[in-house]
Amino acid sequence: MRIDIISVVPKLMESFFAHSILKRGQEAGHVEVVLHDLRDYSVNKHRQVDDYAFGGGAGMVLGIEPIARCIRALQSERTYDEVIYMTPDGETFNQRIANQLSLGGNLIFLCGHYKGVDQRVRDLFITREISIGDYVLSGGELAAAVCADAIIRLLPGVLNDETSALTDSFQDNLLAPPVYTRPAEFEGSKVPEILLSGHEAKITDWRFSQAIERTRTRRPDLLEGME
Ligand code: ADE
Numbered sequence: 001m002r003i004d005i006i007s008v009v010p011k012l013m014e015s016f017f018a019h020s021i022l023k024r025g026q027e028a029g030h031v032e033v034v035l036h037d038l039r040d041y042s043v044n045k046h047r048q049v050d051d052y053a054f055g056g057g058a059g060m061v062l063g064i065e066p067i068a069r070c071i072r073a074l075q076s077e078r079t080y081d082e083v084i085y086m087t088p089d090g091e092t093f094n095q096r097i098a099n100q101l102s103l104g105g106n107l108i109f110l111c112g113h114y115k116g117v118d119q120r121v122r123d124l125f126i127t128r129e130i131s132i133g134d135y136v137l138s139g140g141e142l143a144a145a146v147c148a149d150a151i152i153r154l155l156p157g158v159l160n161d162e163t164s165a166l167t168d169s170f171q172d173n174l175l176a177p178p179v180y181t182r183p184a185e186f187e188g189s190k191v192p193e194i195l196l197s198g199h200e201a202k203i204t205d206w207r208f209s210q211a212i213e214r215t216r217t218r219r220p221d222l223l224e225g226m227e
Contacts, residue, residue, distance in 0.1 A: 001031045001105065001106060002032045002106040003109065004033075004036060004074050005108075006067070006109065007037070007141050008037070008139075010035035012142075013141050017145075017148075021158060022152055028157060030156070030157050030158050031152050031155055031158070033148065041067070049063060053115060059114050060114040060115060064118045067118075068121070068125065080108050083125055084108065084109050084126070084129070084147070085122060086109060086147070087129050092130075093146070093147055101151045102151045109140075111139055111140030111143070112139065113139045131143070170222075172211075173226065174212065177206075177207040184196060
């Protein structure tokens with residue numbers, strides 16, 4: 001899978017994608033993440049990419065020309081499943097969307113900035129609009145990084161232990177159960193006996209019931225409509 005991210009401040013995301021699981025996923029060839037500076041596609045010698053809003057009002061708007069040039073240049077090289085605009089008024093990102101996007105092909109993420117992008121970008125080029133929550137960030141970069149991270153870790157081979165993504169919170173609409181490591185006792189606080197028993201089937205049952213309980217108390221909305 002290839003993920004292209006278009007931004008006016010691509011540097012914000014550089015170190016994020018250069019570390020840990022995301023770095024390994026790229027080095028192992030499971031994913032290629034390419035950051036693009038929108039200013040490289042400016043139609044203006046000052047590398048300007050934004051302008052005043054028609055009709056007045058505070059704040060600058062990212063113009064359609066550099067964005068069109070950048071997206072078209074990418075689409076002339078390969079096909080993309082989705083061209084995603086990160087915006088607080090998009091559909092709220094969740095594990096279901098991460099799963100869906102991880103199964104498909106290449107993705108373009110466009111990060112908004114200032115007052116957003118010219119509406120015609122959304123009308124003509126964008127296939128999906130995603131928000132990471134009901135709050136406003138100063139740009140779409142962190143939001144695109146969040147989505148890309150959630151997608152990349154689901155790609156086969158990216159995680160060391162392939163089954164570990166399967167036991168994540170939300171994967172079955174359940175929160176993950178508690179986990180413990182050594183020591184088995186810390187200042188009188190003990191690890192649940194069952195986890196030390198070596199009885200695999202009982203441990204699986206215990207984890208499942210803990211996941212249900214945790215979901216019931218913290219996120220009952222996730223259980224609605226489930227049998
Ligand atoms: N850009 C600014 N705020 C955002 C949000 N909450 N989600 C996605 N993109 C954004």
